[in-house]
Amino acid sequence: MSKGLLHHIEIYVSDLKRSIGFWSWFLEELGYMPFQEWESGQSWKIGDTYIVFVQTEERFLDISYHRCRVGLNHLAFHASSRQHVDEITEKLKGEGANILYAEQHPYAGGEDHYAVYFEDPDRIKVEVVAP
Incomplete structure (x- = not known):
């Protein structure tokens, strides 16, 4: 039964290529497998859950992320x-x-x-x- 489990997480990133380089080995180390890939994104999957990384549109790149602000x-x-x-x-x-x-x-x-x-x-x- 998958009720209540996360289906997927989608994270917008400032540099998709750099993020893929960072996350790919780590997620694969944990047992995730490459799942989907397109021009502006890529995902990895384990079981029924997947993590997606998407390139942030240029118009939003000047707004920086900080984990102590509202959000993740x-x-x-x-x-x-x-x-x-x-x-x-x-x-x-x-x-x-x-x-x-x-x-x-x-x-x-x-x-x-x-x-x-x-x-x-x-x-x-x-x-x-x-x-």
Whole structure:
């Protein structure tokens, strides 16, 4: 039964090519598969849920995103283990991603919450949480 589960998430981005480069390896690491691709967007799917990235129209690019304003604060994904969180953290560092709360990593969410927090190219906060 899929009642209540997310069907999809659509995120408008400032530079589609840069966002695809950032998100593709990460989503595929979590088990998402490329789903749809068109001139101004691309999506990845896992089960019945998919995530879509769409190029923001040029006329809206001067309005910047900030996670503390009204709207999306962050996306949080399940990892398979603490080791998986650690592996993703190392890959993120290799990609030059901004790791948030580095001084408290991997317990920035509390001593019972093993996770990595980071930003995508548009500074959307992303979290990967161990079981």
